Amino acid sequence: xxxxxxxxxxxxxxxxRRWDTLRRAxxxxxxxxxxxxxxxxxxxxxxxPVVAPHDPLKQDLNHTLxxxxxxxxxxxxxxxxxxxxxxxxxxxxxxxxxxxSVVIAVVVGGVLGLAAGYAGGRVDNLIMRVMDxxxxxxxxxLALALxxxxxxxxxxxxxxxxxxxxxxxxxxxxxxxxAITAREYVDAARALGLPGWRIAWSHVLPNAxxxxxxxxxxxxxxxxxxxxxxxxxxxGVQPPGASWGSMINAxxxxxxxxxxxxxxxxxxxxxxxxxxxFVGDAIRDALDPRLxx
Amino acid sequence: MGPLILRRLAATIPxxxxxxxGVFALIxxxxxDPIDAMMAESVDDSVKRELxxxxxxxxxxxxxxxxxxxxxxxxxxxxxxxxxxxxxENVGRRIRPSLQLAGLAMAISLLVxxxxxxxxxxxxxxxxxxxxxxxxxxxxxxPNFLIALLLIFVFGVTLRWLPISGYVDPLEExxxxxxxxxxxxxxxxxxxxxxxxxxxxxxxxxxxxxxYIRTARAKGLTDGAVVRRHALRNALIPVVTVLGLQLGTLIxxxxxxxxxxxxxxxxxxxxxxxxxxxxxxxxxxxxxxxVGFILSNLAxxxxxxxxxxxxxxx
Numbered sequence: 078x079x080x081x082x083x084x085x086x087x088x089x090x091x092x093x094r095r096w097d098t099l100r101r102a103x104x105x106x107x108x109x110x111x112x113x114x115x116x117x118x119x120x121x122x123x124x125x126p127v128v129a130p131h132d133p134l135k136q137d138l139n140h141t142l143x144x145x146x147x148x149x150x151x152x153x154x155x156x157x158x159x160x161x162x163x164x165x166x167x168x169x170x171x172x173x174x175x176x177x178s179v180v181i182a183v184v185v186g187g188v189l190g191l192a193a194g195y196a197g198g199r200v201d202n203l204i205m206r207v208m209d210x211x212x213x214x215x216x217x218x219l220a221l222a223l224x225x226x227x228x229x230x231x232x233x234x235x236x237x238x239x240x241x242x243x244x245x246x247x248x249x250x251x252x253x254x255x256a257i258t259a260r261e262y263v264d265a266a267r268a269l270g271l272p273g274w275r276i277a278w279s280h281v282l283p284n285a286x287x288x289x290x291x292x293x294x295x296x297x298x299x300x301x302x303x304x305x306x307x308x309x310x311x312x313g314v315q316p317p318g319a320s321w322g323s324m325i326n327a328x329x330x331x332x333x334x335x336x337x338x339x340x341x342x343x344x345x346x347x348x349x350x351x352x353x354x355f356v357g358d359a360i361r362d363a364l365d366p367r368l369x370x
Numbered sequence: 371m372g373p374l375i376l377r378r379l380a381a382t383i384p385x386x387x388x389x390x391x392g393v394f395a396l397i398x399x400x401x402x403d404p405i406d407a408m409m410a411e412s413v414d415d416s417v418k419r420e421l422x423x424x425x426x427x428x429x430x431x432x433x434x435x436x437x438x439x440x441x442x443x444x445x446x447x448x449x450x451x452x453x454x455x456x457x458x459e460n461v462g463r464r465i466r467p468s469l470q471l472a473g474l475a476m477a478i479s480l481l482v483x484x485x486x487x488x489x490x491x492x493x494x495x496x497x498x499x500x501x502x503x504x505x506x507x508x509x510x511x512x513p514n515f516l517i518a519l520l521l522i523f524v525f526g527v528t529l530r531w532l533p534i535s536g537y538v539d540p541l542e543e544x545x546x547x548x549x550x551x552x553x554x555x556x557x558x559x560x561x562x563x564x565x566x567x568x569x570x571x572x573x574x575x576x577x578x579x580x581x582y583i584r585t586a587r588a589k590g591l592t593d594g595a596v597v598r599r600h601a602l603r604n605a606l607i608p609v610v611t612v613l614g615l616q617l618g619t620l621i622x623x624x625x626x627x628x629x630x631x632x633x634x635x636x637x638x639x640x641x642x643x644x645x646x647x648x649x650x651x652x653x654x655x656x657x658x659x660x661v662g663f664i665l666s667n668l669a670x671x672x673x674x675x676x677x678x679x680x681x682x683x684x
Contacts, residue, residue, distance in 0.1 A: 084400060098372070189537055206384050206385060207388060209385045209388070210385050210388035210389045210391075210392055211392075211665065213385055213386075213389050213660050213663060213664050214389070214392075214618075214620050214624055214656070214659070214660050214663065215617070215618035215619075215621035215659060215660075215663055216619070217619075217621070217622025217623075217625055217626070217641060218616055218617075218622060218656060218659050218660075219656075221395075221557045221625070221640060221644055222396055222640075222644070223399075224644075225644040225645075225647070226396055226397070226399040226400045226649075227386060227399065227653060285391050294390055298511075302511075302513050303455055305513055305515075306513060306514070306515065306622070306626055309513075309515050309626070310544075310625075310626070311645065312644075322515075325515060325519070329519055329522075329630070332519065332523050333527045334468060336523060339516075339519055343516050343519070344518070345510055346513065347511055347516065350511040350513075351507065351511045354510070354511055357598070360461070
């Protein structure tokens with residue numbers, strides 16, 4: 078009885094703090110721009126079949142390397158496909174890769190970090206040394222090697238990037254758990270006889286989320302860049318499917334005759350990553366004003 | 371300093387062991403049969419059987435790992451399937467362009483980032499600062515391959531000042547060599563410069579707000595002397611940390627840059643091996659890169675102890 082009351086009170090304050098956080102994040106100068114970019118990208122990804130003016134895969138060999146005009150606002154590529162439509166469809170790939178891999182990393186890393194921080198001793202040692210080993214590979218090289226054995230395609234890339242980002246979240250979570258389990262309210266919950274999973278779920282997790290949310294929001298931008306890099310090298314979505322990285326790679330042979338093939342997806346990638354960075358910075362500033370640069 | 375080096379070296383041993391296990395496991399993560407994945411359908415079954423035996427894939431996993439580790443300790447990283455040469459020789463031939471690229475990129479990034487970062491912090495909120503911070507944001511959000519294509523478009527295709535692909539060794543032909551490395555090194559250097567600028571600016575701002583800076587100003591030192599002798603020295607510590615953290619990004623960037631500019635470096639070797647499904651070569655090169663990465667991180671750690679004496683005695 079008493080325990081649930083305490084838990085409910087703790088839960089409410091955490092939720093209130095979350096609203097404050099969102100309000101503060103929205104008040105940052107560049108955040109509205111970032112949020113707008115994110116909304117447009119999500120809209121384009123969800124509504125791609127509706128908003129894309131042309132079929133992204135339909136070739137038109139009579140209109141190859143066409144300049145931007147009213148019918149093709151971003152021009153056409155080397156086999157006459159509409160660049161704008163391909164950029165819009167490519168948004169799906171980028172967002173799925175960005176959010177998908179970070180979700181994997183947060184869940185897997187979070188669970189591993191929780192286990193390491195909670196269990197301590199040998200389990201902790203083993204988990205954290207494995208995480209160190211993963212961190213011993215340069216991220217892109219690890220993703221390349223994993224992508225190579227998992228096979229080319231979006232799923233392989235998402236899993237590979239998920240593995241790459243897992244240690245960051247495991248470390249963060251472990252640090253949080255160690256800091257939080259030393260607090261009095263956890264002692265109090267233990268004294269009340271709450272089971273371990275209950276303490277972890279309703280006391281440790283809600284209080285550990287802040288830095289993880291910050292890291293996750295910044296990681297999405299990096300994951301989108303990483304997916305584009307892997308697609309650029311030829312590992313992600315396979316042709317004729319559209320992803321920004323592979324479009325840029327396909328267009329680099331036509332820089333002189335048709336720079337718009339690279340410009341469309343390049344601009345989309347850059348603006349999305351800048352927008353996500355602003356959102357991430359705003360969330361960080363709102364959650365922890367001390368970290369403001 | 372001695373005990374610190376030993377302690378750090380000892381700490382890397384378990385990590386190195388896990389890294390080798392991971393690299394070893396790589397080949398077994400392949401869905402289906404790795405030999406089928408490596409070779410086309412048309413290849414004769416006896417050739418496949420021969421390769422399977424040579425790679426030891428017909429033996430139990432722990433035997434495979436033990437013999438692989440045994441050869442590894444003798445410096446044998448295996449052979450490439452494509453050209454039948456040892457991995458070490460493949461890498462040895464490619465290491466020089468990569469090191470030259472990394473060295474030049476590092477030099478360019480420091481040449482750009484040091485003045486921009488210091489000026490941004492010393493003239494906070496001025497137009498210079500705004501240009502500096504915009505440059506940093508641009509460099510951080512712009513992927514390597516886009517910077518590369520932008521440079522190719524401007525300096526290679528439009529102005530035709532510099533070559534856009536190929537490699538000449540600057541140790542043999544200095545002028546042509548530097549020209550062939552110019553665009554790749556600028557590509558890689560700008561991305562790094564952005565991160566260093568950002569760090570240097572914020573650590574300079576922090577250092578400039580310290581009490582000892584007020585003291586230095588109060589005793590009548592010029593602005594330049596305060597910045598150079600008092601603020602900059604203390605602001606460099608976070609920069610070294612960030613340089614260490616950026617090593618992985620630098621290596622990844624080198625992979626992309628070498629790919630775009632057709633530089634025959636180690637990064638290009640990884641990409642080629644991945645797409646040729648030359649798994650022994652992938653394993654060997656990835657392992658070497660990881661070991662190089664661990665050792666450079668170690669070096670950065672030790673450098674940190676050398677710059678900041680407080681760390682040495684901890």
